[in-house]
Amino acid sequence: MEAPEGLSARKGSLQEPQAVPGESQPLSANAVQVTVVKAQDLKSIRSDTSSTLVRVEYNGVILGDSSTIQVLPNGTANYNFTTGFEYSPDGPNSLVDIAQKPVLLTVIEASQKQKKQKEEKVLPLGQAVVDLLPLLQGQCSFTVLAPLYAVPTSPSESLHPEAKCGLEVTVRTEKPLLSVSQLSNGNFLSVTLEAAYSVPDTFLPTGPPQNYMACLQVPAVGEKEVPLLFQNGILKPAGEKEPLPRPKKWSLTNIMAPGALNIPNSFIFGGSYEDEDGELNKTEDKEFRIQAESTKRIVWDTERRCYLDPAAVLILQKRIAECRYWPVEVCRMPVVSSSKGKTSKADKGDEDRQIFSHGVAYVNMLPLLCPGVQRIRGAFRVCTYQDSEVLEKTKKQQSILRDLRPQVSLTKDRPCTPGISSPLSRAVPNKAQREEKEKSTKEREFNRRTSCAPKIQLSDTALENENTEKFLGLDGQQYAEAGTFLVMEIKLDKALVPKRLREELTKRVKEMIPPRPPLPPRTEGAKKAVEDYHSQVTSVAVAILSEYHDLFGKQLPDQGAIDHQTLEEQKRLLNFELNSSGKYFAFKEQLKYAVVKIVREKYLKTTAFETQEEFQAFLSELYVYLVDQMHVALNQLLHEEAASPAPLTRMTAEQLWLFAHEAEGNKDYKLAALYHQQRIAQDKHNTQYWLDYGAFCLLLEDNTKAQECFREALSLDPHHVRSLLLCGIVAVVLQHYEEAEIFFEDACCLEPSNVVAWTLSGLFYELQNNNIQAEMAFREAKKQLQAQLARERSISEGKRGKKHIAAAYVRSTSPGPEQLLPGPPPISGLSQPSCTIFMKAVEFLMKFKAIQFVHMALAHELLAGSSCAYYLALARTCLLKEDLSKCEECLCEAVRIDFMNPDVWALKGHLCYLKRDFAGAKECYERTISFVADAADMHFVYLRLGSIYLEEKEYGKAKQTYLQACKSSPSCLTWLGVGIACYRLEEMGEAEDALSEANALNNRNAEVWAYLSLICLHGGRQLEAEQCYKYAVKVGTGR
Secondary structure (H helix, E strand, O other): OOOOOOOOOOEOOOOOOOOOOOOOOOOOOOEEEEEEEEEEOHHHOOOOOOEEEEEEEEOOEEEEEOOOEEOOOOOOEEEEEEEEEEOOOOOOOOHHHHHHOOEEEEEEEEEOOOOOOOOOEEEEEEEEEEOOHHHHHOOOEEEEEEEEEEOOOOOOOOOOOOOOEEEEEEEEEOOOOOOHHHHHHOEEEEEEEEEEEOOOOOOOOOOOOEEEEEEEEEEEEOOEEEEEEEEEEEEEOOOOOOOOOEEEEOOOOOOOOHHHHEEEEEEEOOOOHHHOOOEOOOHHHHHHHHHHHOOOEEEEEEEEEEEEOHHHHHHHHHHHHHOOEEEEEEEEEEEEOHHHOOOOHHHHHHHHHOOEEEEEEEEEOHHHHOOOOOEEEEEEEEEEOOHHHHHHHHOOOOOHHHHHHHHHHHOOOOOOOOOOOOOOOOOOHHHHHHOHHHOOHHHHHHHHHOOOOOEEOOOOHHHOOOOHHHHHHHHHHHHHHHOOEEEEEEEEOOOOOOOOOHHHHHHHHHHHOOOOOOOOOOOHHHHHHHHHHHHHHHHHHHHHHHHHHHHHOOOOHHHOOOOHHHHHHHHHHHHHHHHHHOHHHHHHHHHHHHHHHHHHHOOOOOOOOOOHHHHHHHHHHHHHHHHHHHHHHHHHHHOOOOOOOOOOOOOOHHHHHHHHHHHHHOOOHHHHHHHHHHHHHHOOOOHHHHHHHHHHHHHOOOHHHHHHHHHHHHHHOOOOHHHHHHHHHHHHHOOOHHHHHHHHHHHHHHOOOOHHHHHHHHHHHHHOOOHHHHHHHHHHHHHHHHHHHHHHHHHHHHHHHHHHHHHHHHHHHOOOHHHHOOOOOOOOOOOOOOOOHHHHHHHHHHHOOOHHHHHHHHHHHHHHOOOHHHHHHHHHHHHHOOOHHHHHHHHHHHHHHOOOOHHHHHHHHHHHHHOOOHHHHHHHHHHHHHOOOOOOOHHHHHHHHHHHHHHOOOHHHHHHHHHHHHHHOOOHHHHHHHHHHHHHOOOHHHHHHHHHHHHHHOOOOHHHHHHHHHHHHHOOOHHHHHHHHHHHHHHOOOO
16 A cells, blocks of 8 residues: 655655665755654554554645554554755745754554545544754754654544653754854744733633734844744633643644644743842732732743854844843734635735734843843733834834734635645545545544634724724723733843853962962861860869868878878778769769860871771770870879969950051051051961951052952952952952952852842943943842842741740730730831842941942932931941031931931031030930940940040049940050049049050050059159159150
């Protein structure tokens, strides 16, 4: 029996030279050869299948039918059928088609013909698709096992739609479709249109059939633009949400098996709204999005792909840079079957022009120009299509759907499924039409199922007499009223702007800042462990000796030696006492931790022993060593030694930082530098010490020394993000912009969730007039801040829930009158600082005195709306620059916004103090102290308020204020203030003690020595007074 030829209106270009089974044929230069090797497990679809053939189609053209092959008992059918098609850049089978259109394979069951029939009865059994994308990825040949999906027939048929069967297919070409240059410099663009949500109420699932469409244009080959048209959206009623993940679908209309519509290994996964790139991704939009996804919607779930040659990639970059918004047009069109689709010539012109429910969504494509960005996905609002607005936003003068309208009209009478809709017969078309009445019912059912889908009818007689423009405006306005939005994804195979790898950035940073050599191995660990063991042995020995003295008294040397029998009896009694009282166990526990440290530090043993013999050998060695060291410790205890010298006084790093900060506030920069240098001298390997010293240098505008400090910190830890950011800031100040970009980019790579890093990167790119990357950096910073706030909110809610549970338990067990009292009111309704990415950056920059970037960040904050935090930060910068008038204006605005913010009143007090308005400063400082919450820096508030009290001879208040400062942050100046106040109150003892504390913290303060001299004179100690006076003169002039 010969195979049916499957005649059609269109035939494949390689139809005639079909391959003989098992043979290979030479390929032409532009040929794509498709070989269907065999089918597997056909019996799982239909158990009684006996003979089948396979039909190959591509791009609406039948490439050929195989011979009818008997199905083996195991369900295998060996077709070995080869066919193909020609591809050409400008022809019907271009690279654009290969990228987005698969080969369609239909397995057809050929049953025996009846006596009255002249042809075989044929029914579709299953369909499979083969994606040709590997041909555009450099492959010349590939083999796949394409899943074969069952074609649903009548319910009486015994089909298994979930059957796991497939077709083994090989696709090959003579040479790669793309050259090496095209492959490396080209790209692939895929657009997935998921759904339209919150659609207008006029879209009714029960009304006349409608074709819901969307379209956008992309450059494909050079200057040529390709429209990506999405048709046949399904209007679904309100109900459950679309499942996730769900498969993406081919944009095909001639598929009878629903499963074959799914693109293999391609799914829609969704994601959180906050991570999307479009609109409606804020927290306040979440509820609307959730509701819209459960209401009436139009679903496509379709992916369209397009190959971009190198010229098209450059054009895509250029057009996105010129205009960030790209229009995605949507519309609906009534459809009727082909028999009703005839229109008169009179209304054909109107039909070509008229678009129903014409809307447009503006997709911001700018993120694709950021380094490393390959994908944007999000929700985009649909609004009325207006030519002027589209031209203004997208620079597009014509509607894509209007341009495509004539082409859609031309396809109305063309079958959408050539070949499948044709009779499966070897006869010529007219003969097939004559014999159509003789076909069986099943064959007519097959033809009905595989016939063309309903055609688009774009004219509406009822609307032809109305004003078209007015109607279209009202028709499109319904999108805005309903809040309609599209969810879609645009994805590139390679980023338009490549991103530097983290390894490359780290290498560049190391080239600029060589890392320090590794620290030498620590040798003090073992020594310290042995010293700790000695001290514990000494402590235990002293305790045992004390127990002996308690039991038997002290034995004096002149009483003579004790005999051996008495010593043994005393030893027995001592052991009994130690064991019965539990002191022996306590001594053993006391020594245990010292022994463990010796094992770890000296013997470096931290893992388990492999054998028991190894364990016993180690215990023997350890025992001998411990006994020897015990003897060493006891010998040191029993022999008197010279008293050890008094330890040198050494200030902690925290104290040194406080003293440096204090000196900076008093503008004693020489003393502040000394404290910073002392701090670094104590620990040169501490990154924070170098950063603090560099910030001090930035305050003095010594940018070169600041750069040295920050780079020193970065050399200690190349992955320290704050060091990278500060190196970038100094590089900007020194106009080393290329280095600054590397520092900022490396910081963002090392810690992608760092809000400050992304914000500073955005400010830098803005300084470079790189608005695209600046906008993307700010956007990423906002996204990370939202995620950070969400985490903090969830943690606080969890803690609050636990407190509520505990409080409910307390109230239920012991109710009291406090339940009737209201909770404490909030401090201020406006006291919470505005939490934005720019204020986060300002907080960081102010800490390290980077004033230039502070002003840039505050400028952005002002655009978002002024706040108390904004004016407070601006006032601090003005105070650093000694612009007192501008500082006063900012503080007035801050007080107006939030008059209960202690930081505002503290800074206002500093302003009055510097203006010598001590009365105003006193009032501000007292108000600051009276608040429940403290200001950020209370140290200077106490210092300056105490000095005002001393000037006004309120010595009691001065003493209490300085003592409060000593309690929170003691320094030489706080104790000096206490000493002066006590001296004025004639409390000489307390004054001398306070001044001694001040002298211990800083023995180079002349005022401290001067007051000590006065106290000595008051007490009649002339010699000491003279010595103090000489020290005062030596370290500085007395007051």
